[in-house]
Amino acid sequence: MKALATAAAISPWGVYSVWRRHADVYRITWLSNLLPPMSEPMLYLFAFGAGLGPMIGAFEYLGSTLTYAQFLGPGMIAVAVLFQSFFEGAYASFIRLSFQKTWQALLTAPLSYTDVFLGDWLWATTKGVIGGSATGLVVVLLGLYPPVGLLYSLPVMALGGMLFGACGLVTAGTVRNIDQVNLPTFLFIIPMFALSGTYFPRTNLPGVSRYFAEILPLAPVVDFLRWPYGLPTYWPWQLAGLLVLIAATGSWAWWAIRRRIYL
Amino acid sequence: MQSSTRVDLVAQQLQKQYGDRAVVRGVSFALHPGEILGLLGPNGAGKSTTLGMLYGLVVPTAGQATLGPFDVRRQGREARRLMGVVMQENNLDPDFDILGNLLTFARYYRLGAGEARARAMALLAQVGLAERAKDSPEALSGGMKRRLVLARALINDPKVVFLDEPTTGLDPDARQDFWRLVAELRAAGRGVLLTTHYMDEAERLCDRLLLMKEGQVVGGGEPRAVIAREVGHEVAEVEGVDPRLLADLAARSGSWTRPFGGSTLVPLPADGEALWQAIVELKPARLTRRRANLEDVFLQLTGGRL
Numbered sequence: 001m002k003a004l005a006t007a008a009a010i011s012p013w014g015v016y017s018v019w020r021r022h023a024d025v026y027r028i029t030w031l032s033n034l035l036p037p038m039s040e041p042m043l044y045l046f047a048f049g050a051g052l053g054p055m056i057g058a059f060e061y062l063g064s065t066l067t068y069a070q071f072l073g074p075g076m077i078a079v080a081v082l083f084q085s086f087f088e089g090a091y092a093s094f095i096r097l098s099f100q101k102t103w104q105a106l107l108t109a110p111l112s113y114t115d116v117f118l119g120d121w122l123w124a125t126t127k128g129v130i131g132g133s134a135t136g137l138v139v140v141l142l143g144l145y146p147p148v149g150l151l152y153s154l155p156v157m158a159l160g161g162m163l164f165g166a167c168g169l170v171t172a173g174t175v176r177n178i179d180q181v182n183l184p185t186f187l188f189i190i191p192m193f194a195l196s197g198t199y200f201p202r203t204n205l206p207g208v209s210r211y212f213a214e215i216l217p218l219a220p221v222v223d224f225l226r227w228p229y230g231l232p233t234y235w236p237w238q239l240a241g242l243l244v245l246i247a248a249t250g251s252w253a254w255w256a257i258r259r260r261i262y263l
Numbered sequence: 264m265q266s267s268t269r270v271d272l273v274a275q276q277l278q279k280q281y282g283d284r285a286v287v288r289g290v291s292f293a294l295h296p297g298e299i300l301g302l303l304g305p306n307g308a309g310k311s312t313t314l315g316m317l318y319g320l321v322v323p324t325a326g327q328a329t330l331g332p333f334d335v336r337r338q339g340r341e342a343r344r345l346m347g348v349v350m351q352e353n354n355l356d357p358d359f360d361i362l363g364n365l366l367t368f369a370r371y372y373r374l375g376a377g378e379a380r381a382r383a384m385a386l387l388a389q390v391g392l393a394e395r396a397k398d399s400p401e402a403l404s405g406g407m408k409r410r411l412v413l414a415r416a417l418i419n420d421p422k423v424v425f426l427d428e429p430t431t432g433l434d435p436d437a438r439q440d441f442w443r444l445v446a447e448l449r450a451a452g453r454g455v456l457l458t459t460h461y462m463d464e465a466e467r468l469c470d471r472l473l474l475m476k477e478g479q480v481v482g483g484g485e486p487r488a489v490i491a492r493e494v495g496h497e498v499a500e501v502e503g504v505d506p507r508l509l510a511d512l513a514a515r516s517g518s519w520t521r522p523f524g525g526s527t528l529v530p531l532p533a534d535g536e537a538l539w540q541a542i543v544e545l546k547p548a549r550l551t552r553r554r555a556n557l558e559d560v561f562l563q564l565t566g567g568r569l
Contacts, residue, residue: 014371100356107319109372110419262322
């Protein structure tokens with residue numbers, strides 16, 4: 001119990017200095033780090049927005065009339081948040097844990113395990129916000145999202161980044177080798193990316209699949225990012241659910257990686 | 264970079280159990296400032312696990328590690344401020360240049376930018392890497408990487424430095440370079456805890472040794488004293504004679520034998536001239552008489568080669 005309390009000790013400077021380390025690496029490698037993953041939501045935006053959009057025309061979404069590209073824009077912001085934060089947590093943290101042994105090196109400095117964990121988590125969250133903002137900027141420049149909407153969406157991106165960053169860290173703490181990261185990617189991330197209301201309203205889905213899509217963690221993030229066009233009536237429940245999920249997944253990630261380091 | 268306050272590193276009955284496998288079984292010792300203490304043992308003896316418990320990356324099943332007034336488990340942050348750790352793996356940051364590696368580490372200790380830079384440059388000069396400050400660590404040789412990890416461990420002027428097999432895989436020149444740096448740590452008043460399975464390294468560097476076997480300390484002391492006590496002053500290496508014959512002969516003189524590669528090792532007692540003559544009369548294919556060393560101590564402890 002005492003050991004647990006020690007491991008849980010937090011120093012704001014410690015968390016910041018770990019976050020800053022990751023940010024410094026990113027500053028050096030940002031071009032190769034940001035562009036490939038960012039190209040994916042941009043490509044979808046172009047392919048489906050410009051290619052498919054004209055075939056669909058305008059439709060009703062929570063009382064607002066939207067073009068398909070307008071509907072898709074916030075969905076792609078959500079996808080950028082999801083991909084950037086999850087893969088930072090899953091791949092980059094796994095590499096720092098198992099190949100570069102960065103976590104172990106940090107733990108020889110005057111940092112607690114929780115400092116290092118929170119620094120990593122905060123960084124995965126930051127990557128989500130950076131990815132979401134970059135896609136959001138393109139969406140705004142294309143006239144598909146109000147500029148002020150992007151500003152107020154930052155906290156939503158942060159919540160999404162925290163949740164999917166934690167999912168990534170759970171993965172990093174659980175998989176045995178880097179190939180196994182494919183498992184949660186194809187079983188969880190990709191279905192969520194397709195079905196959460198990113199490409200079409202979840203109400204279009206038949207029968208039980210609609211309720212399944214409703215409980216996917218990306219669903220509230222997508223809905224909140226569409227806030228300029230309206231929010232579902234049950235949004236407080238969605239927010240509460242999101243916060244509970246963040247707390248639960250964050251704790252799980254803390255435990256999973258700790259078990260891996262302190263054998 | 265002189266360390267002034269006296270800080271002892273103390274292990275008290277440290278134990279580590281993985282499932283039902285006991286890896287460390289009650290290890291106690293103290294490391295004093297300005298002393299190089301070597302943990303020696305074959306692979307799997309529990310050296311690295313013991314070291315890990317002392318700097319906090321391995322949670323002991325029982326026992327306690329303290330550095331000065333700080334309990335390493337409960338006050339890890341405070342204790343690690345006084346420590347520098349060179350782990351078995353280099354774990355340098357490949358994304359930063361050499362100077363960047365030190366500056367990033369200095370930030371964890373909350374050193375100011377100016378102080379961190381001055382200290383980093385001084386340390387790079389000390390380890391002979393000042394000219395390489397802007398290179399990637401990936402471009403360094405194995406020996407240089409180890410020196411950089413050592414420089415990183417010294418960034419906060421530690422009282423105690425942990426070196427976990429610091430020269431494994433290095434060529435003889437690189438090892439000599441590293442030894443010189445370790446001697447400087449002692450001269451600066453730092454305590455150094457070293458694990459190695461290079462016997463020459465232990466004999467040359469360490470003021471005191473702890474011999475570990477199967478998770479326990481089975482002996483220790485000043486290197487020459489340990490050799491004298493466990494083996495004696497001289498040994499014979501005999502090849503081409505039935506080992507059973509040699510074992511009988513040795514036992515009659517109060518000595519013992521161990522297989523040593525293709526030959527047999529026979530310690531010669533202080534009045535061992537008779538034993539030596541007896542061996543010579545067996546007309547071995549090859550026979551060497553030499554000074555006993557730590558490797559012989561190990562053969563005695565482990566019953567075979569490391």
